[in-house]
Ligand code: ADE
């Protein structure tokens with residue numbers, strides 16, 4: 611079986627970050643919005659570093675305005691993911707961008723996204739679940755409002771709560787109240803850490819937010835004791851190698867620690883983060899990892915099994931994903 615056709619489980623994608631530049635450009639044109647500064651001459655996104663990336667991300671998001679826009683975006687993203695062999699995706703959704711953290715408005719956006727997900731599941735067989743994400747550089751007060759949106763809509767589809775954005779802003783403990791609210795609503799927890807912050811940032815996210823997964827977490831490699839602790843406790847890393855390389859966390863594929871973390875017993879999973887921003891796809895990531903570390907189909911199936919076990923979905927859905935991973939041709 612080709613790496614592209616291999617069934618895949620993806621746990622870390624931002625919905626707006628998965629919007630193709632042409633899609634955003636089209637929406638901007640419809641709305642007479644001039645965001646031409648964020649595009650390159652050949653139709654990609656243009657940014658110099660992570661902080662400019664966040665600015666471009668938010669400018670692109672300004673063109674994705676209505677529940678109907680999010681419906682179209684969800685369909686487009688899932689269609690592309692299914693073409694890459696993805697059978698199950700967890701996507702980060704932000705009430706900050708979907709209705710300005712107003713619970714009633716957020717319900718409308720969520721409804722539109724879920725309708726698109728149902729359609730994509732029927733036509734492409736891909737299963738989607740949502741994780742509400744607070745944005746760190748918007749601050750703890752907004753994160754609490756975001757957590758309220760999440761708590762009010764938590765169910766077997768809206769399954770998680772997370773934290774993305776600028777890791778250099780604030781400390782995990784500033785967001786503990788928001789995470790406590792989400793935990794009380796029985797949401798499963800993840801946080802971006804160890805991407806722009808070092809091992810200390812990962813330790814703090816684990817201690818103060820009590821998350822079971824870490825978004826990225828790759829800079830744990832700088833602290834052997836932390837690597838041992840991650841391996842011993844079974845914390846799952848949502849690793850996005852192409853994102854890290856495009857944004858300059860590591861200088862290239864050979865320098866990326868994903869293979870070293872895995873060899874040390876850490877549970878690693880593979881995702882794309884914001885694929886069009888980084889000129890990547892999930893099967894593209896697999897090809898680069900196969901070329902760099904010699905990983906084969908068995909390695910990727912093992913990694914996808916780790917991801918399926920770490921997914922925030924209900925047990926029936928998990929069993930269905932595991933069956934599809936075990937018998938890819940069935
Ligand atoms: N939001 C979208 N992509 C992100 C990343 N790589 N790190 C933090 N926040 C993000």
Ligand code: ZN
Pocket residue numbers: 622624774802825883
């Ligand atoms: Zn991310």
